[in-house]
Amino acid sequence: MSRPRSQAEYLARLVPPSVAGINRRSLLAGAAGTGALLGTGLLAGCGDDDSGSGGSSKDVTLGSNQSDPKPKDVLAKVTDGFKTSSGVQVATNTVDHNTFQENINNYLQGKPDDVFTWFAGYRMRFFAQKGLASDISDVWGKLSGYSEAFKKASTGDDGKQYFVPATYYPWAVFYRKSVWQQHGYQVPTTLDQFTALGAQMKKDGLTPIAFADKDGWPAMGTFDILNLRINGYQFHVDLMAGKEAWTSDKVKKVFDTWAGLLPLHQPDSLGRTWQEAAQSLQQKKSGMYLLGLFVGQQFSNDEQDDLDFFTFPEIDPAIGAKALDAPIDGYMMARKPKNEDNARKLLEYFGGKAAADINLKNDPAVLVANSGADVGGYTALQKKAAELVGSATEIAQFLDRDTRPDFASTVMIPAIQQFIKNPKDIDGLTSSIENQKKSIFTD
Amino acid sequence: MSDLPLIQADRAVPPPAAATSTGGRRRRLRLLSRTDRVVITLMVLVPLLLVTAFVWLPALATVVLSGTDWDGIGPLNEIDFVGARNYSDVVNIYPPFVPAIQHNLLWLAVLFVVATPFGMFLAVLLDKELRGSRFYQTALYLPVVLSLALIGFVWQLLYSRDQGLINAVFGSNIDWYGDSNVNIWAVMLASGWRHVGYIMLLYLAGLKGVDPSLREAAAVDGASESRTFFRVVFPVLRPINIIVLVVTVIESLRAFDLVWVVNKGRNGLELISALVTQNVVGEASRIGFGSALATIMLVVSLVFITIYLATVMRENRE
Known part of the structure; x- marks a missing residue:
């Protein structure tokens, strides 16, 4: 400039x-x-330098991407709790969420904080494999209250744990109870019922499925859930790891099915943000919306009780409808923490019941990963979401967390937007994705 | 270099004294005192080092990196060279590349044919000392002061399909930012809105500097208003015209902020600069691939820079 x-x-x-x-x-x-x-910009860039300066032996530093006021506040309460219980001061270095994510490579290779916020999934395992994060299996030895699915999601390719899960949220189809009661809709359990319901909503003057993909990632949720329903969890994992061909009939069937459902989706989705789509649900113009639990942010407090959801219906009876996307947020330890003992203590506290209770009490938009937490404070929606995830056989992390970030952002986002623009040319689209995949997944 | 001392002529050592001290082969240099020579050496060396360090080395590094598949992680000695693979990938299997080139050229054409002449036209009008011309100046220049990020936000309020002003007022249903046939024009309107003000200011500054006696002479000779402008004022403004031209080319090659704010340069808004950023900055870290795109952009820019330098140098020779 x-x-x-x-x-x-x-x-x-x-x-x-x-x-x-x-x-x-x-x-x-x-x-x-x-x-x-x-x-x-400079402040954000300088973040990692500041963290190095405050290092007395009683301190531990935490790099946080929780830049929104509410989650930031919740995290501050959790670190206060850690200070009370252990006497160790946590110096939190908060960076804007997107900036943190975009700078993560430089951050981890420079002077990262002892402990930092991150997500489960491919990227977590990638950092572990590259030696940019530390093995914390010993911390896991002291943790309790985690299901096997969470432990698996925290494990690197070498079988050791590198991640402490804190919160998560499921993706499901959300709707307003009042609208459904008014029209007498029933929750669909098969794709045919789902399509019939959409057609009925159209007749009733509603947009059946709210839809937005201006930012490129929300539509990945639709691809994920269709892929999980049609081809199952293992295929999802292999496809995301670059082991399966995008030109296979299995992938084409996903796009085919989606093309069949597109007429039920809100049109002109490429110019709309998910917030605007969520508002069309909130204003009772749309009948349902496939999104994460955070859709509730667009609803006022007294409308929260009117919000309900169901998991995406079954497509293939042999596969069932038990898998879903439920991205997990949590913490990792840098490769050479300055205060390793305190960092391990902090991670243990983050994974423990006390931290989970503080999260649960203060943030209704997420679920806590530790089942030992006092879930009495959950809203009805949170309880239902926790049950849904608890009953899930497999938990996926969402397309852009389950695959290489360069593939997700430079190939899949344009490809899915291209598909939404022109759902007819599935062969051309899948072969274009496959060609680019081959050039990216080289090692 | 002229025969006159370059700096502080009054302090320069007179030629005879200098001749006695170093004894005679290169008379001209001896016109400068030792301090002068040190100063001149520093004035040449420091900018040279800065330009080399901050312009040429990074540019060279970009070209070198474009032959690798580096992902930004790990030491430099582990970088693998892949030859021209990145370039062949860019051209053959990267769908956004061709639209990006087209959009960059379209951007240049629209700024050049529409926005720049319009800005010059406004400057000519404002130069007439209309009533309230200060108000118009401020109004037209205001967008230039706003950051492009802010401009993106302002136009989002107008363009949003469901909640935007334009669709609300006209009852239309056009997806201004989402429809890939429409959004490039919508964004160019927003960008042109800013560019017009910028060009207007540049040109107005030039017009204020034109010797009024030229116009009076033209008027006395009976030339019409438009004839006066095209035959007298416009040729006199040649230096400003070149600046305007260069600014237009630079602006269209740099075009980035607005599309990035709108949708990160995807879906109809692909520009080379946005593709570079998508690949290099951020989590993707396809440093090698992004560098190949950046090198292509460098080559395109070099074409324009060469044309510009050639013009300027020819002018200096004349």
């Missing part, structure tokens, strides 16, 4: 006094604005 700025300033000096007054002042305002923008 600096080039036109300075050029403009240079030229402003050439402007005769009659014009200069106003513009120079506004240029200054602009420059101040740029300064402010640069300032925030």
